[in-house]
Amino acid sequence: MSIPFTPRHVLEDRMSGYEPSPNANHLRVIRRPVIFSVMAHSDHQDAVVGALSRVADIVARWVSPWDWLVLSQTAGAATVAASLGAISGLSFAEQSDGQVLMAISGPDVRRILAKCVAVDLHADVFAEGAGGPMMICRVVGHLARTGADEFEIIVPRSYAAYVFDELREAGREYAMTRGFGE
Numbered sequence: 001m002s003i004p005f006t007p008r009h010v011l012e013d014r015m016s017g018y019e020p021s022p023n024a025n026h027l028r029v030i031r032r033p034v035i036f037s038v039m040a041h042s043d044h045q046d047a048v049v050g051a052l053s054r055v056a057d058i059v060a061r062w063v064s065p066w067d068w069l070v071l072s073q074t075a076g077a078a079t080v081a082a083s084l085g086a087i088s089g090l091s092f093a094e095q096s097d098g099q100v101l102m103a104i105s106g107p108d109v110r111r112i113l114a115k116c117v118a119v120d121l122h123a124d125v126f127a128e129g130a131g132g133p134m135m136i137c138r139v140v141g142h143l144a145r146t147g148a149d150e151f152e153i154i155v156p157r158s159y160a161a162y163v164f165d166e167l168r169e170a171g172r173e174y175a176m177t178r179g180f181g182e
Contacts (some may be wrong), residue, residue, distance in 0.1 A: 010100060010160050015180060025106030025174045027167055028181035033101040034077045035154065036084060036092045040066040044089025051087040057085070061131050061144050061154075069154060070141060071101065100160035103181065104167065105150040108174040113151060115170040117143060121151075137166035 009015075011029050022028075038060070040048040045066050052060040052068065057075040062069045070092070072080050077094055083120065084092045104112065110121045116137045120126060131144025131152075141155035155163045168178060 009180070010157050011164055014161060014164055015178070021177075022179065023106070023175050023177045025108050025112065025171055025176040026104070026109050027107075027164075027171060027176055027178040028103045029164070029178070030073060030103065031103040031180050033096065033099075034072040034075060034080050035095045035099045035101065036070040036080060037063075037095050038068045038070050038084060038090055038092045041089045041091065048087060048090045051090075055083045055087075061142060061152075063142065069095070071152075071154075075179055081106075083095075098157050099154050100163075102153045102155075102156050102160075102167070103146070103150065103162070104153065104171075104176075105147065106174070106176065107149055108176075109149050109151060112167070112171045112174060112176060113143075116166060119143070121145070123148075136165045 002054065008135065009031055015029070020068050052070065058070050058072045058080060060070050063069055070084065077096060081094065084090065113121055117134055119134055126145055128147060130141065133140065133142050136143055136153055136155060137154055139159040141153055141163065144152045146152050153163070
């Protein structure tokens with residue numbers, strides 16, 4: 001007798017019963033992102049940066065010199081792996097199952113995140129496209145500014161529930177809603 005496997009997101013139980021329509025301040029958990037860790041080989045960094053910028057349907061988030069997280073919400077893991085495999089001078093490993101991607105947006109997003117990160121998120125300091133590894137709710141994660149009032153957070157799967165709960169509490173006074181997004 002076979003038992004069918006039904007994939008469940010690690011935050012599935014924390015989402016049941018929440019608002020189906022988002023408020024101005026909203027925390028969105030991305031259900032199935034594709035996330036790869038990419039590292040450039042010695043003396044290939046500039047070529048890898050250029051090549052990553054030309055790959056369709058991915059975003060490269062800087063982690064450290066020679067090291068990036070590559071994300072896609074539209075392409076599958078096999079497609080991204082094939083694209084990365086065609087670039088010489090880099091090594092990569094899929095991290096999709098071990099990481100959780102959340103997007104937080106709204107007019108009060110900086111006030112909400114100020115309770116969770118020790119970084120100045122003012123637009124003059126943390127520009128659109130900026131990002132990097134940092135402590136998020138006392139957990140090592142990655143924060144990136146993706147829009148005027150939009151940020152993406154990547155945290156390890158094992159800490160996702162804790163970070164989600166902390167963000168939910170930080171956004172309570174701003175009537176932040178939460179839900180899954182694709």
